Amino acid sequence: MVNTAPLVMRLVGSSIKIAHRAGHIIRDVMCRGDLGIVEKGKDDLQTEADRSAQRCIVASLSKQFPNVTIIGEEGPSDLNVPDDWLITESNTEFLEKHKCPETLADLKESDVVIWVDPLDGTSEYTQGFLERVTVLIGIAINDRAVGGVIHQPYYKAETGDIGRTIWGLKGCGTGGIAPVKPPSDRFLVTTTRSHSNGIVQSALDALAPDEVLRVGGAGYKVLQLLEGKAHAYVFASAGCKKWDTCAPEAVLEANGGTLTDMLGRHYRYGKDVSFPNSSGVLGTVAGVSHDDVLSKIPETVKQAMNVA
Numbered sequence: 001m002v003n004t005a006p007l008v009m010r011l012v013g014s015s016i017k018i019a020h021r022a023g024h025i026i027r028d029v030m031c032r033g034d035l036g037i038v039e040k041g042k043d044d045l046q047t048e049a050d051r052s053a054q055r056c057i058v059a060s061l062s063k064q065f066p067n068v069t070i071i072g073e074e075g076p077s078d079l080n081v082p083d084d085w086l087i088t089e090s091n092t093e094f095l096e097k098h099k100c101p102e103t104l105a106d107l108k109e110s111d112v113v114i115w116v117d118p119l120d121g122t123s124e125y126t127q128g129f130l131e132r133v134t135v136l137i138g139i140a141i142n143d144r145a146v147g148g149v150i151h152q153p154y155y156k157a158e159t160g161d162i163g164r165t166i167w168g169l170k171g172c173g174t175g176g177i178a179p180v181k182p183p184s185d186r187f188l189v190t191t192t193r194s195h196s197n198g199i200v201q202s203a204l205d206a207l208a209p210d211e212v213l214r215v216g217g218a219g220y221k222v223l224q225l226l227e228g229k230a231h232a233y234v235f236a237s238a239g240c241k242k243w244d245t246c247a248p249e250a251v252l253e254a255n256g257g258t259l260t261d262m263l264g265r266h267y268r269y270g271k272d273v274s275f276p277n278s279s280g281v282l283g284t285v286a287g288v289s290h291d292d293v294l295s296k297i298p299e300t301v302k303q304a305m306n307v308a
Ligand SMILES: Nc1ncnc2c1ncn2[C@@H]1O[C@H](COP(=O)(O)O)[C@@H](OP(=O)(O)O)[C@H]1O
Pocket: 042, 043, 044, 073, 117, 119, 120, 121, 122, 123, 191, 192, 193, 194, 195, 215, 216, 217, 218, 237, 238, 239, 240, 241, 244
């Protein structure tokens, strides 16, 4: 069953297992205490956890799927990893319980690009906002984000378990979370905590939300949408990259939501696209009209974001 399942099912099933292992590495680095911080650019940090988690993810995926294109935030990785970082299994529960959508049943590895953000919310990780850290593995097929995994290594379940893994596959659904609808009498928006600017703020002002949640991480903001804590994720800035949004877009849309740029266009995730999401990010949860939110975004913001 496991090895004979359609490619896209094996990709999601394996990503669930691999993201879980990467989450373990992220917690281990924090426990050891030396984060090995490198400044890649302005407001842009990398730690030993980003580097090691990416090596685990890319080594494991490329071993299982040698002809898939894999693009990781931290650039080319040394794939010579310790044996216990190499995950070669799939999540059997996912494979046994879910059927492959017909439209995705017949794919070749060369149709697939996987976008890896080994640690989304690095700034939050270094500052101790650990719940907002996620591992993102996004699966793009023929240019579109169709599947993904958002693993939250520091999530605390009521059972006392640490960590959870949310998956999504368009045409199949989502798992690992019981989505909650946001309140119907208030309009709540989630946005960046550490990468704001004047244009980001003017998009927020135009929506006149009852509350703005400022939290780090593209993955965590999409989880807030699924948890009913916000109606929309609004980020009118070029700061996010394809690895930040591929998995969140697929998970949100598999659940009936929408994630586009600030002009309502879906990003393309083929292997030759440029990394920056130059036209910002606008996400809305199922039940909220994406077009309504889009229509309130001022023309000045749309013009500033219309660079692609
Ligand atoms: N101005 C900027 N410069 C660099 N990275 C940015 C950025 N704005 C957003 N990002 C990246 O987008 C992700 C989500 O940002 P935010 O937390 O501000 O919403 C983070 O991913 P990483 O933590 O994986 O690098 C962050 O680095």
